[in-house]
Amino acid sequence: MTDDARRIEGNGPWPHTMRLQRFLARAGVASRRGSENLMTAGRVSVNGVVVCELGTKIDVDRDVVEVDGMHVSWPAEAVYLMLHKPSGYLTTMSDPQGRPTVAELVPCDRYPGLFPVGRLDMDTTGLLLFTTDGDLGQALLHPSRHVEKTYLALVDGSMSDQELEPLRKGIVLDDGPCQPARCSLLETVPPDAGCSFKRVRGTSLVEIDIHEGRKNQVKRMLGAVHHPVLELHRPAFGPLRLNGLASGSWRELERAELDALRECSCTVKKQATENNR
CATH class of the missing domain: 3.30.70.1560 (Alpha-L RNA-binding motif)
Known part of the structure; x- marks a missing residue:
C-alpha cells in the first residue's frame, strides 16, 4: 500500500489528521452536512483518488484535496463578516440563470471559501452572516435548534x-x-x-x-x-x-461580536446534545 493510500485511510504517521468532511467545512467549502453531500456525490478527491466514504481521514499538511477539480487549501485564519443585504439579491454564491447574488456584495476574491450562514429570500433585506468557518456555520444552523x-x-x-x-x-x-x-x-x-x-x-x-x-x-x-x-x-x-450598517455594505465582525457568536454556537451544540439523550 502506498503512503498516499495509507493517509487516505487515516493510518498514516502524521499527527495533523482529521475527517475529510470536517476539513472541507473548516476550509469553508460548505457546511459539514454539505461537505458530506459533496463526498457521497463523488465530487471530492484526495491525492487524485475520489473519496466517497464518510469518516475518511486525511493529513491536513500533506494530502492534496480537490472539489470538482479545484484545490482546497487549509485556511490560515477564518473570516467572519456581516452584510446588510438589499432586496433583489439571491442568497447564493452563484446562479446559473445569471441573476444577482450576494456574492457580488462581499469580498469573495479576498476571502476564498466565503459562504453565507443561512439565507434570506430575494426580496428580504437585512443582516446576513458570512464566514469561511464551516464548523461555526454548521453549529449556528443546527437543525435541532437554530439561533434566534x-x-x-x-x-x-x-x-x-x-x-x-x-x-x-x-x-x-x-x-x-x-x-x-x-x-x-x-x-x-x-x-x-x-x-x-x-x-x-x-x-x-x-x-x-x-x-x-x-x-x-x-x-x-x-x-x-x-x-x-x-x-x-x-x-x-x-x-x-446591523447597528447602522448601510444597505449593500459589509464589515468584519468585532472581537466581542465573534466571542458572543461562538458562545451562542456552543449553547446550540449543548442543547442539541441534551435533546438527543
Whole structure:
C-alpha cells in the first residue's frame, strides 16, 4: 500500500489528521452536512483518488484535496463578516440563470471559501452572516435548534395583538408545527433596525423572533393568520445587530461580536446534545 493510500485511510504517521468532511467545512467549502453531500456525490478527491466514504481521514499538511477539480487549501485564519443585504439579491454564491447574488456584495476574491450562514429570500433585506468557518456555520444552523433571528414585517391589514396569539403558541404550517415565537406590534420602526418601511393606512408592523429556519417561515406564519407580508427585514441574527450598517455594505465582525457568536454556537451544540439523550 502506498503512503498516499495509507493517509487516505487515516493510518498514516502524521499527527495533523482529521475527517475529510470536517476539513472541507473548516476550509469553508460548505457546511459539514454539505461537505458530506459533496463526498457521497463523488465530487471530492484526495491525492487524485475520489473519496466517497464518510469518516475518511486525511493529513491536513500533506494530502492534496480537490472539489470538482479545484484545490482546497487549509485556511490560515477564518473570516467572519456581516452584510446588510438589499432586496433583489439571491442568497447564493452563484446562479446559473445569471441573476444577482450576494456574492457580488462581499469580498469573495479576498476571502476564498466565503459562504453565507443561512439565507434570506430575494426580496428580504437585512443582516446576513458570512464566514469561511464551516464548523461555526454548521453549529449556528443546527437543525435541532437554530439561533434566534429577529424580523420586522410590514403586513397587509390592521392587525390586533390577539391575532398574534397563534404564533406565540406555535402555529401549525403545512410542514408541521412551529416553535413558539416572540412577537409584538410596533407603531414605528426602531431607529437602529436599518430599514425604512413606510406604513400606510391598512397596514401593520410586526416584530417577530424565531429560532427555526424553514423556507419562507415568517411569511407563511403571518400568512396563516391572514396578514400577508408586504415587506420583510432582519435587523438581528443571534447577538449580532446591523447597528447602522448601510444597505449593500459589509464589515468584519468585532472581537466581542465573534466571542458572543461562538458562545451562542456552543449553547446550540449543548442543547442539541441534551435533546438527543
